[in-house]
Amino acid sequence: MHDDPRIETLAVHAGEQRPGPEGSVVYPIYQATVYSVEPDTAYDDMKYMRLNSTPSQVYLHGKLAALEGAEAAVATSSGMAAITTTLHTLLKAGDHLIVADVLYGGTHDFITERAEALGWSYTFVDAQRPETWAAAVTPRTRVIYVETIANPLMRVARMPEVVDFAREHGLTSVVDNTFAGPVNYRPIPAGFDVVVHSATKSLNGHSDLTAGVIAGGAELVERVRHILNLYGGSLDAHPGFLLARGLKTLALRVRAQNENARALAGFLADHPKVAEVNYAGLPSHVDHTHASRFLSGFGGMLSLRLTGGVDAAEALFDGLRLPYVAPSLGGVESLITRPALTSHAGMTAEARAASGITDDLIRLSCGVEAAEDLVADFENALRKV
Numbered sequence: 001m002h003d004d005p006r007i008e009t010l011a012v013h014a015g016e017q018r019p020g021p022e023g024s025v026v027y028p029i030y031q032a033t034v035y036s037v038e039p040d041t042a043y044d045d046m047k048y049m050r051l052n053s054t055p056s057q058v059y060l061h062g063k064l065a066a067l068e069g070a071e072a073a074v075a076t077s078s079g080m081a082a083i084t085t086t087l088h089t090l091l092k093a094g095d096h097l098i099v100a101d102v103l104y105g106g107t108h109d110f111i112t113e114r115a116e117a118l119g120w121s122y123t124f125v126d127a128q129r130p131e132t133w134a135a136a137v138t139p140r141t142r143v144i145y146v147e148t149i150a151n152p153l154m155r156v157a158r159m160p161e162v163v164d165f166a167r168e169h170g171l172t173s174v175v176d177n178t179f180a181g182p183v184n185y186r187p188i189p190a191g192f193d194v195v196v197h198s199a200t201k202s203l204n205g206h207s208d209l210t211a212g213v214i215a216g217g218a219e220l221v222e223r224v225r226h227i228l229n230l231y232g233g234s235l236d237a238h239p240g241f242l243l244a245r246g247l248k249t250l251a252l253r254v255r256a257q258n259e260n261a262r263a264l265a266g267f268l269a270d271h272p273k274v275a276e277v278n279y280a281g282l283p284s285h286v287d288h289t290h291a292s293r294f295l296s297g298f299g300g301m302l303s304l305r306l307t308g309g310v311d312a313a314e315a316l317f318d319g320l321r322l323p324y325v326a327p328s329l330g331g332v333e334s335l336i337t338r339p340a341l342t343s344h345a346g347m348t349a350e351a352r353a354a355s356g357i358t359d360d361l362i363r364l365s366c367g368v369e370a371a372e373d374l375v376a377d378f379e380n381a382l383r384k385v
């Protein structure tokens with residue numbers, strides 16, 4: 001391999017054994033949960049599936065670390081397992097967390113419902129307004145937590161400012177990079193301490209498994225792995241095999257999703273029946289200028305509102321032939337939802353309105369279909385709206 005291979009090459013070759021076991025080109029599934037031990041093996045080093053130390057898990061971790069540009073990585077049984085295990089590793093009772101005020105629903109609920117019981121305190125901040133963050137720092141602040149691109153208005157956090165702020169105040173910076181992914185942005189080389197992902201989404205990319213990833217420095221990931229071993233949110237070898245297979249085409253899939261979202265956002269922004277399009281790749285998006293400095297692509301997610309409101313949104317869903325009406329994201333098939341009914345249904349109508357998540361907001365996860373076909377599908381469905 002070239003000294004500094006590109007992500008397309010890493011996706012295929014990083015972490016692979018050459019020759020593989022028995023000469024296999026594909027790393028096999030070691031489905032065994034348990035392995036023979038030497039008498040003085042330390043607990044965390046015993047080969048056992050929950051301890052994240054079996055051959056298939058170690059293989060997957062190497063591949064993930066290479067893709068993230070991190071010293072180490074560990075896979076988890078879900079994105080939420082990655083997030084909660086990371087926070088459990090970094091925070092103890094009495095500690096304080098600064099966290100972006102627009103978050104994935106599960107993360108928001110974990111913090112608001114569980115922090116008090118765990119003895120953690122937290123302050124929500126606007127991830128687009130770095131000048132407001134210092135006021136949130138207390139002597140017990142340990143962590144700043146953001147999402148690269150936040151659902152559903154596709155607001156992009158001030159990532160370089162988060163890195164600088166964390167360094168200045170001695171905090172650990174954590175980012176949920178699920179919406180951007182390592183093809184569009186690699187937080188660890190950019191200076192973040194920890195990156196977490198829901199690998200259920202574009203890392204796997206085929207809507208057929210649930211997994212998470214935590215990546216960062218070797219010492220920190222070792223601490224995370226110890227906590228993961230205790231809490232037990234480990235990833236089994238079989239979904240781990242599927243995830244590694246999905247990762248090999250990550251760059252191809254994400255580039256296609258970027259292109260499809262760009263084409264659809266451009267088409268929709270010019271359509272007379274469309275009131276608003278939220279996609280950071282559009283020059284009209286509030287975060288376009290600053291996001292363009294660090295994102296190499298703007299991802300496959302966009303949201304929109306039609307001039308005809310909720311009725312028009314329902315008519316659009318009825319008229320579309322390609323996207324499935326379903327939540328989640330990042331798969332090869334396009335998916336369309338109304339966040340007020342799915343990802344943000346748990347919020348009150350007032351809280352949703354305050355965050356710009358109106359009842360008629362439509363969210364689209366672009367798959368890898370041909371852009372022309374997606375645009376034609378929307379063109380046709382919008383005629384019936």
Ligand SMILES: *Cc1c(COP(=O)(O)O)cnc(C)c1O
Nearest residue numbers: 078079080104176178198200211
């Ligand atoms: C889906 C998602 C999660 C949670 O991931 P699971 O794999 O469902 O546990 C966390 N963060 C973001 C941004 C997500 O989209």
